[in-house]
Amino acid sequence: MELKFSCGKLDSKGQLPIEYIMTMGVIFLVSLLFLSQAGCQSELNTALASARSGAIEGANMNSFALYxxxxxxxYTSTHNTLTKPATVRIISIExxxxxxxxxxxxxxxxxxxxxxAPSVKNPADRNCLGDRINYHVRMSISQSFKTENLTNKVFNPAFSPRYVFTTCDVAWV
Known part of the structure; x- marks a missing residue:
């Protein structure tokens, strides 16, 4: 007993291979669209993770009073409060x-x-603390994407292949 498999008349006209090629082509194009979008999101996620890391580093530098x-x-002459260790906590980054x-x-x-930073009450001192935090945020982003040479010494703005990053004043809670 012999088994035979036949696709009928469609195979003899070459229609099945053409349908297969068209289906695979559409799947390939849809995949490219999703991959492109995923690449943009990945870059933004990397930058935001770097920003978070930089903000924590900046807060720690201020907490230890290391400058x-x-x-x-x-700071010794104008912001004497900042020369002493103070607790600085990062609440959120948006x-x-x-x-x-x-x-x-x-x-x-x-x-x-x-x-x-509950122990730092003076707005001028908080502004200095915020500047230090923002500096570390931008520096961390620049280092993540190896773009330190594209910006100035305070890393303002910071760059990635698709984005340019700036910071605004730190919001004190």
Whole structure:
């Protein structure tokens, strides 16, 4: 007994291979669309993880009162409170897509850090703490994407292949 498999008349006209090729082509195009979107999301997730890491590093530097010598001298004369260790906590980090930047031809993302430092009451001191946190946020993003050479010494703005990142004043809770 012999078994025979036949696709009927469609196979003899070559229609099955054409349908197969068309189906695979559509699946390939849909896959490319999803992969492209996933790549953008991955880059943004990497940047936000770096921002979180940088904010924590900046808060820790302020918590330990560890500063570069020039900054320490400035703080000794104008912000004496900051030369002593203080607890600084990062509450949250949010971002806002501000659309295409005409200057850099990349999407502009603004990052806002919410922090708490109950022992630091003076607004000028909080502003200095916020500047230090934002500096570390931008530096961390630049280091993650190896774009330190594309920005200035305070890493403002920070870059990735698709985005340009800026920070706004830290919101103190």
């Amino acid at each position: 570069p010598e020039e900054t320490f001298q400035n 971002y806002k897509n501000q659309g295409l930047s005409p200057t850099y031809r990349k999407e502009k993302i603004q990052i806002k850090v919410h922090a708490s």
